[in-house]
Amino acid sequence: MLRKEDFERLSHFRYRLRCFLRDSEDICRQHGLTPLQYQLLLHLKGFAGREWASVGELAERLQAKHHGTVMLIDRCQQLGLVERHPGRDDRRRIEVHLLAKGARLAEQIAERHQPELRHLQDEFGHPGWSELP
Template sequence: MATSERASARPISAADYRRLAAFRHALRRFLAFSEAAARKAGITPQQHQALLAIKGAPSAAGVTVGYLARQLLLQPNSAAELADRMVNCGLLVRGEAADDRRRVLLCLTPSAEKALQALSTAHIRELRESAPVVDGLLELLKPGGAKSHRRQRTAST
């Protein structure tokens, strides 16, 4: 069974590995840019993500800890800890939901708004530059990339 496992049935070509590696490298570069930008703005990368998730939420009146956890793909307790650190940093304020007093509404402070705006401007600029690169890398993996059935027109490479 180990010999004909489905996952190993179709060998990956050297070109596939190169493309995957290049894609992940591009991803890391973007994330590194983002982290550096956040730290330059005086906040941690996770805090930046949290600010964006809150600011980009449908409800403009603040979001709950649970919402933050779902957006950031964190466990609820981790989101509560993150929110706690951000409150201590003066980035967020906690409020209570009127209808359900278990819930805590997280709202950005003015300084957080300011930092997020600057970061968002920089990120939009960066994305406009690097999007074509990522696009190109995704393109290579998408169509007949690892190819198996269809033949693509060989562009040399």
């Protein structure tokens, strides 16, 4: 059974998460991107082990439907942020690559997130927060 303290911790965590997301949305808009466009760029820049991702991998990272991810990639391609290439091993698989403009925006926006990330790490890094339900 959950205790009052469990609900307090969870409530505070969700509050701080929402504050972070709201600030992130504002930062993205100041750079002329939607939050989803930034997340796409971030996932391409941060994809482990390579410099591109497939549409399916991006859909998973974004927790979005395949067709919605394709539409997002279309818009980012129109803005000159990403480009598509046929897969190296499987030509049916589409690779999405970050272009220089997209990489610059991802870096600028990610840099603006660092102070809040450090603050959250300090706040939630202490032992009492590891017991979140």
